[in-house]
Amino acid sequence: MNYKNLWVAFLILPLLVFVGKANAQDVYVQNAYARDLISLDGHWNRIIDPYENGYYNHRYLPHEDGYFKNAQVKNKSELLEYNFSTSDKLHVPGDWNTQESQLFLYEGTVWYHKDFSLNKKVGYRYLVHFGAVNYQAIVYVNGVKVGDHEGGFTSFQFDISDKLVNGKNFVVVKVDNRRERNQVPTVNTDWWNYGGITRPVAILELPGTYVADYSVQLDNANSKMINASVTLAGNLKAKHGDLLLSIPELNIKQKMQISADGQAKLTLAASPQLWSPEHPKLYDVEINFNGEVVRDRIGFRTVAVKGENIELNGKSVFLRGISIHEEAPFNGGGRAWSEDDARTLLRWAKDLGCNFVRLAHYPHNETMLKIADEMGLLVWSEIPVYWTVMFEDKAVYAKAEKQLTEMITRDKNRASIILWSVANETPVKQERLNFLSGLINKTRELDGTRLVTAAMDTQTTTKDGKVIDDPLASVVDVIGINSYCGWYYEVPENCASQKWASKYNKPLIMSEVGADALQGKLGDKTERWTEEYQAEVFRQNIAMMENISALRGVSPWILKDFRSPRRSLPDIQDFYNRKGLVSEAGVRKQAWYVLRDYYKKKESSAE
Numbered sequence: 218m219n220y221k222n223l224w225v226a227f228l229i230l231p232l233l234v235f236v237g238k239a240n241a242q243d244v245y246v247q248n249a250y251a252r253d254l255i256s257l258d259g260h261w262n263r264i265i266d267p268y269e270n271g272y273y274n275h276r277y278l279p280h281e282d283g284y285f286k287n288a289q290v291k292n293k294s295e296l297l298e299y300n301f302s303t304s305d306k307l308h309v310p311g312d313w314n315t316q317e318s319q320l321f322l323y324e325g326t327v328w329y330h331k332d333f334s335l336n337k338k339v340g341y342r343y344l345v346h347f348g349a350v351n352y353q354a355i356v357y358v359n360g361v362k363v364g365d366h367e368g369g370f371t372s373f374q375f376d377i378s379d380k381l382v383n384g385k386n387f388v389v390v391k392v393d394n395r396r397e398r399n400q401v402p403t404v405n406t407d408w409w410n411y412g413g414i415t416r417p418v419a420i421l422e423l424p425g426t427y428v429a430d431y432s433v434q435l436d437n438a439n440s441k442m443i444n445a446s447v448t449l450a451g452n453l454k455a456k457h458g459d460l461l462l463s464i465p466e467l468n469i470k471q472k473m474q475i476s477a478d479g480q481a482k483l484t485l486a487a488s489p490q491l492w493s494p495e496h497p498k499l500y501d502v503e504i505n506f507n508g509e510v511v512r513d514r515i516g517f518r519t520v521a522v523k524g525e526n527i528e529l530n531g532k533s534v535f536l537r538g539i540s541i542h543e544e545a546p547f548n549g550g551g552r553a554w555s556e557d558d559a560r561t562l563l564r565w566a567k568d569l570g571c572n573f574v575r576l577a578h579y580p581h582n583e584t585m586l587k588i589a590d591e592m593g594l595l596v597w598s599e600i601p602v603y604w605t606v607m608f609e610d611k612a613v614y615a616k617a618e619k620q621l622t623e624m625i626t627r628d629k630n631r632a633s634i635i636l637w638s639v640a641n642e643t644p645v646k647q648e649r650l651n652f653l654s655g656l657i658n659k660t661r662e663l664d665g666t667r668l669v670t671a672a673m674d675t676q677t678t679t680k681d682g683k684v685i686d687d688p689l690a691s692v693v694d695v696i697g698i699n700s701y702c703g704w705y706y707e708v709p710e711n712c713a714s715q716k717w718a719s720k721y722n723k724p725l726i727m728s729e730v731g732a733d734a735l736q737g738k739l740g741d742k743t744e745r746w747t748e749e750y751q752a753e754v755f756r757q758n759i760a761m762m763e764n765i766s767a768l769r770g771v772s773p774w775i776l777k778d779f780r781s782p783r784r785s786l787p788d789i790q791d792f793y794n795r796k797g798l799v800s801e802a803g804v805r806k807q808a809w810y811v812l813r814d815y816y817k818k819k820e821s822s823a824e
Contacts, residue, residue, distance in 0.1 A: 244429040244450040245626055246374060249346045249421055250583070251512055255333065257345075257388065257418040261309050262301040262330040265319075269326050271299060272391060284328045285357035285389045301330040301389075309418055310348065312411035315551035320412075322782070329390040329414055337383050340425040342451050345388065346374045348416025348554070348582060352400065353393040359386055367616060368401065369394070370543075370579035370601065371623035372416070390414060401616045402601035407794060408542055408578065409780040415552040416582050426451040428504050428511050429479075432629055433462070435489070435517035437666045440530070443469075443487045443517065447504060449479035463503040491530045492516030492632040494572035497593030499632075516590055516632030520668060522694050525767040527668070527724045529595070529635070535823060536595060536726060536770025537816040538573035539566050539798070542779045543581045547803055550780045553581075559588040565776060565799060567592060569809065570816030575728060575772035578603050578641050580624040589633035596631070597670065597697075597728075597772065599638035600624060602656070606640075608648040617652070618659055625663045637664065640671040642699055643689075650688055657692050672697035672728040682716030690721045695769075697728035702761065703754035704732040709742070710753075713760035719767055726770035730758045734808065735789050736778070736800035746789050751796075752807040759815050773812060777801065 246252065264271065264284060271284030282288065290297050307313055313320040313327055320327075337343070345356065351369030355362065359382065364375035394412030396404040429450035436442040445462050460473045460481055467489055473481035490498040499514040518530050526533040545553045546561040553562065559582070566574050575597040576585065589596050600620045607613045621639065628634055639656040643649050653671060660669050670693050676683040683700075690696045696719070703709035709732075719725065734751035742753040755773070762768055778797035784790035793801060798809040 243376065244448055245623075246344060246346070246421060246423070246427075246450075247430045247627070247630070248511060248513055249372070249374070249419065250417070253422045254346075254419040255335065255422065257331055257333060257420065258309055259331075260306040261414070262304045263307045263313070264299055264301065264304050264328040264330075265323070265325075266328055267323075267325040271328055272326070285355075285362070285391065286360045287330060287387050287389055301328075304330075307413065309414045310416045310552075310554045311413060312351075312415050312552040313413040314409065314411050315549060323412065324395050324410060326391060326393045327412065329392060330387060332385060332387045333420070334385055335381055335383065335420070337381055338422065341378075342376060342423045342425060342427065343378045343381055344374045344421040344423065345377050346372065346419050346421055347414065348372050348418070350390065350392055350414050351394050351410070351412055352396075353391075355391040357389040357391075360389075368620045368623070369415070370581075371620055372583070372627055373623070374421070377420070399607055399610060399613050401606060401613065401620060402578070402603045403606050405605060406578075406601075406603055407781050407783050409544075409550070409782065411552040413552075416554050423451065424507055424509050426453060426455050426457050426507065427509055428506050430626070431504055431511070433502050433513070433515050434630065434666055435491075435519060436484070437519050437521065440491065440517075440519055441486060441488055443485045443489070445473070445483045445485065447473060447481045449475065449481075449506065453477070453479045457507050459506075461503075461505040463505065464500050465503075466500050489517040492518040492590075492593075493530060494593040494595060497591060497632075499590060513630060514587075514590065515630050518632050520635040520666070522668060522724060524722055525724050525769065527635075527695065527769045534572075534595075534769075535819055536573035536772070537571050537819055538575055538595075538597075538726075538770055538772035539569055539571050539812075540575040540577050540729065540772045540775045541566070541581075542577060542775065542777070543579070543585070544777065544779045546777060550801060554584070556584050556588065559585045562776065563588055563592050563594055566594060568813075569776075569798070570813050570820060573597070573770060573772065575599070577775075580620070580628070583627060586628050586631045586633060590631055594633055595635050596633040597636040597638055597726075598624060598628060598634050599641065600656075602640040602643065602653070604642055606643070606652075608643075608646070608652040614652055614655060617656060621656055621659060622663060625660065629664055634667060636668050636670045636695060638670045638672065638697065640689075642672060642674045645675045645687055645689075650692075653689055654692050668694040670695040670697045670726070670728075672699050674699040676700070682718065685717070685719040685721065685725070690719070690723065694723070696721065696723050696725045696767075698725060699729035699774075700727065700758075701730065701732070703757055709750070709757045712754070712757035715761045717761075717765045723767065724769035725765060725767040726772065727762055727765075727768065728772050729774040730762075730771070731755070731774040731796045731808075733790075733795035734806055735795055736802075736804050736806050738789075746795070748807040752811050755808045755811040759811070773798070777803075
């Protein structure tokens, strides 16, 4: 085994994400917002820096005294060309595009600054936790760099214990959302590149030795067994007390044996009520260690593929779904992040008759997953390997694998997630197959309890119809198909008779189908952009899908109109993708009711 493989094996084994060098103190802290914390949400000072003068000097070399120093003028003769305290403010969490009109299309660097006060507890560890920053983040505490992170949709943390002082402190973050060819996603996407500190920020206050990562899940092969694992971090040499796992409603209170490296594992016999969309039962779970109590609400269920069926808790299930972007439901869009946003979007999905949502095209915020657990919505969760990612570049693969690992690590305790997706609409070629096969293998190493999928749009057209022959379909558990009959090809009336065949004995989800309509634009069903045209596309595609024998789910594109720079048609698109069943103002289009009625029939036929 070479060095790279040794490192991968070491990373995989405990299901951990490392934020720096590999030692116990750097273990990702699971369920961060359930810990003792100091919220840094609110208004932050900001400096817009398109030329990155706060980071580079005029020779394009990094400054030793850049904006991250948060310097103050000491006398009248001193030259200082920035001042956070007199700068404008941005709200965190939030994107900058919808907070300031001058930043609507801005792509580049913005510096964020926040003062905070802290009384350090002796022996405690302090980690700064970011829910997400898009896309590149460099974090400084009291003028000293503590770490950097790439990727706009996954959380990250840095231990800042030795950078803090009692009393007044400050944090500065250099945020850069410029699109680059070697990023994940790459330069060309069909959603808005919202920049900023887009999810909550907090300082976690943890004991010297603390509960970091944990997993409590039903054994996928035996629904009468629960597998639990806990990883401690911090000072593992210190004396400590018992580690207890409690699930009071199941009468479980069990001591867990801790190994020298801070690992603890346990398998328990139990008979929990199984979580399902009809009965989304969640159990209060507590992990108690040295006076620290970490609380979570966890559901127990199994998911598997059997032939062309997806089985939830041993029974075949049809996924009545809708795709969703992480965009606020009202007020002109912007990055969604709050509990109210999550409840509104997921309530719309429930009103539509859904038992399933595809959270596209990147990991959504942690609150969205917890509300899905609570509301009983099955979830497809995805990383932004999208369209034309550089599949030949090993460094790009490493970025994709890192985002995948971060997604699975954060969300592995969420019962709602049944599908991990590694890609959307990627071109068929060997380099892409190698790239995605690597991600699929990584997914199964990290989490063997869920299914793996990808959305494909590369079916072969024959005289008899469409044939699913993408070689990627041989690697995934569930085949995702994006098809826009009636919009990007054919006219709607030709869709119902479209025939589909598959070379693979696997379940299929129609992961995207749909058409654009401007809410309120009415006309004939043959007139594009009208609500009638969109509704007719849905009618004809529903008839087509009903003839696909392997079809086990549908997640049409998309719940709500969302911002996209690709969509510029005046008076129709105006920088919105109009495929939503709901307008950006929350008004339902005719196609909403077509899909709702279809789902009512599917639900009734399953009873």
